[in-house]
Amino acid sequence: MADGAALDLDDLGLDRGAALLLRYALADLQVGAALTVHGSAPALDVHLRAFARAEGHGFEPVAAATQLRAPRAASGAPHIATLRRGEASAARWVGAERAGAADAEGTVAHPPQTWGLAARGAAVEAGGPTFAFQLAWREQLWTEQAGELYRQAASAQWDPETAIPWRAERSHPDVVEHALVQVLTYLIENETAALVVPARFCAQVHPHFREVMQVLAIQAADEARHIEVFTRRALLSGLPLGLSTTGGQTSLKTLVDETDFALASFLLSVLGEGSFVHLLGFLHVHAPDACTAEIMRLAAQDEARHVAFGMAHLGRHAAEDPTLLARLQQAIEHRHDALRHTAGLNAEVFDALVLLAAGAMTPRAVAAGHAAVAALVEQMDAGRRNRLRRLGFTADRAAELSALHTRNFM
Amino acid sequence: MTGSRTDDALVLGAVAYDAKVVTIWDGFQRWFAERGFAFDYVLYSNYERQVAAHFDGAFDVAWNSPLAWLQAERVATARGCKARAIAMRDTDQDLTSVIVTKSGGPIRELQDLRGKTLGVGAGDSPQATMIPLQHLAEQGLVAERDFAVRRFDVLVGKHGDHVGGERDAARALMAGEVDAACMIDGNHLVFLNEGTLSRDGTRVLTQTGAYDHCNFTVLDGLPRGDDAAAKIASFTEFLLAMRYDDPAVRPLLDLEGLKQWRPGRTSGYRLLADACDRFGWLDPFLRQMGAA
Numbered sequence: 001m002a003d004g005a006a007l008d009l010d011d012l013g014l015d016r017g018a019a020l021l022l023r024y025a026l027a028d029l030q031v032g033a034a035l036t037v038h039g040s041a042p043a044l045d046v047h048l049r050a051f052a053r054a055e056g057h058g059f060e061p062v063a064a065a066t067q068l069r070a071p072r073a074a075s076g077a078p079h080i081a082t083l084r085r086g087e088a089s090a091a092r093w094v095g096a097e098r099a100g101a102a103d104a105e106g107t108v109a110h111p112p113q114t115w116g117l118a119a120r121g122a123a124v125e126a127g128g129p130t131f132a133f134q135l136a137w138r139e140q141l142w143t144e145q146a147g148e149l150y151r152q153a154a155s156a157q158w159d160p161e162t163a164i165p166w167r168a169e170r171s172h173p174d175v176v177e178h179a180l181v182q183v184l185t186y187l188i189e190n191e192t193a194a195l196v197v198p199a200r201f202c203a204q205v206h207p208h209f210r211e212v213m214q215v216l217a218i219q220a221a222d223e224a225r226h227i228e229v230f231t232r233r234a235l236l237s238g239l240p241l242g243l244s245t246t247g248g249q250t251s252l253k254t255l256v257d258e259t260d261f262a263l264a265s266f267l268l269s270v271l272g273e274g275s276f277v278h279l280l281g282f283l284h285v286h287a288p289d290a291c292t293a294e295i296m297r298l299a300a301q302d303e304a305r306h307v308a309f310g311m312a313h314l315g316r317h318a319a320e321d322p323t324l325l326a327r328l329q330q331a332i333e334h335r336h337d338a339l340r341h342t343a344g345l346n347a348e349v350f351d352a353l354v355l356l357a358a359g360a361m362t363p364r365a366v367a368a369g370h371a372a373v374a375a376l377v378e379q380m381d382a383g384r385r386n387r388l389r390r391l392g393f394t395a396d397r398a399a400e401l402s403a404l405h406t407r408n409f410m
Numbered sequence: 411m412t413g414s415r416t417d418d419a420l421v422l423g424a425v426a427y428d429a430k431v432v433t434i435w436d437g438f439q440r441w442f443a444e445r446g447f448a449f450d451y452v453l454y455s456n457y458e459r460q461v462a463a464h465f466d467g468a469f470d471v472a473w474n475s476p477l478a479w480l481q482a483e484r485v486a487t488a489r490g491c492k493a494r495a496i497a498m499r500d501t502d503q504d505l506t507s508v509i510v511t512k513s514g515g516p517i518r519e520l521q522d523l524r525g526k527t528l529g530v531g532a533g534d535s536p537q538a539t540m541i542p543l544q545h546l547a548e549q550g551l552v553a554e555r556d557f558a559v560r561r562f563d564v565l566v567g568k569h570g571d572h573v574g575g576e577r578d579a580a581r582a583l584m585a586g587e588v589d590a591a592c593m594i595d596g597n598h599l600v601f602l603n604e605g606t607l608s609r610d611g612t613r614v615l616t617q618t619g620a621y622d623h624c625n626f627t628v629l630d631g632l633p634r635g636d637d638a639a640a641k642i643a644s645f646t647e648f649l650l651a652m653r654y655d656d657p658a659v660r661p662l663l664d665l666e667g668l669k670q671w672r673p674g675r676t677s678g679y680r681l682l683a684d685a686c687d688r689f690g691w692l693d694p695f696l697r698q699m700g701a702a
Contacts, residue, residue, distance in 0.1 A: 015599060015602035015603055042613055043508070043598065043614045045617075046506065046508055046595045046598060046599075046614055047595070047598070047599045049506060049595055050594075050595040050596035050599050051599070053500070053501050053503075053504065053505070053596065054501065054596060056500060056654070056669035056670065087655075087669075087670075088654045088670070091653070091654040091660075091669075092655070092660065095655070125657070127657020127658060127661060128657075
């Protein structure tokens, strides 16, 4: 009892959690100070010796005869042993470092790879493993809007089972249904690219930028849902799926192959998904049934968020890195060159869009459908030019670059 | 190994009782190298071969079990040289072993072991066999005379470094195959926590006195060389300077199960020496080494 600190374990043994009380009591003491331990659990003296040795504390047993004479604790338990606090329990945290701060203002420009998977703001023990997250510079990916975009996305998630009127009446002609299935087939492969690309970068983002990681994860989840509902709608009529063309896949492969996050995000989100927002809006308006119309409306909402995230982080990136716009321009030109000899949007998809807008195989209806698709292409172009200007390109350069965008839309 | 004797590295001999031994000594090798100290190691599959190789001058320092320490010390004495324990883990000091039995069974006190069967660890385990049997002998209970012994020989030659023998003995107690079982105090807590032993169904029958475990052993004058003593002195200094708050070395200390290296002491081997003298356990090895 020399130093005064005492712990009454009552009948709690080290096999039932007493280590927790011991650790807390020892943590309050100076190194070298004594803790008088009382207790009545079986073999407590045996286990206190083992505990103290393993955790680097001193152990002084109390002889059975002394136990009988020594004052008892409030529980009536005898004095079993005295522990002396060692250095090791605190030594583990020497050199520990806070991994930034938890709130969105708490990011650092270049988090060390040794912070690894730790929560932003956690105290990280020194000497841990070194990770290899490739996207580890704030400038590369950060936007202050990421947290809000994630929260919006999380609250806007919809359940395909209940959100879509799968049993809505379908009274359109077979030829229109064939056209719809072809468009859906095209959408599925485009959305697959839009899932694969953020999913891959998600695993490369330093978890310090957790909001970005979360946005990319939910973006991939959005695309998974789109693939699901497009497929389910395509199968409703029992028709086989449509065509997948070499030109379409070649165009998408340039997105999948892009290893630079900024460039991939620019080509996919700003240009591709930006164009798709218009396409889905077109399909919502010209959908032959209520089920298809609702699918397109919900998918367009999701895509608009993806575009917003791309615009937000690239806008910030461009403001910090004066070379970014030149690199983005180069990326469009490079992709255009790579796709120069491909067919672009296949005739089947183009015709299917016309037919969906036409609603019938009459010359007058087809003329109206064709005009609607031409208007869609103009809308897409106007949207791209607008976004390119917001990123900092001049109006002329924006028009020039928009014209080089893939004829496959995505 | 052959190459290492041609350079100026201090070479350690250790027994590969587990795959993690490679991780541990590779890690220490890197730690020493970063401080400009040449260190290498050679692994043996059993302590007897390691002790014999030590006397052949195959390496400078042995990481010895307590039984290997006694073997080295006795051979050294017979050959007119001196074995020294230069360092040990903090966790090598003041261990005890316990003998556990079932609560409410026929064994109420120590003398009730007569005619019963005691489960022990490997035949060469100081902590799970030799010291508990000596403890009982001091109380008048002699193995194979007053009670039967059932050995759980996991990895013989490794002097009980592997916990498997103790765990098998504990399982045999729960299965009713033995009436009592021997284990280190810390393993008793482990076996309770992992459920190998029943909390309410078992109790500690007796506890041995405190004893020490492994140490770094050197043999004065072996191997021969002008700088041998200086290398060993540097090695000891480096060991004692390792700190648990150093993140570079802490994972290795955790793997090896210590918080701090301490200067070696040999006062904690009395119980084991008494056991070996009583039961003659060292004799075959000492005869083999020409030291009987």
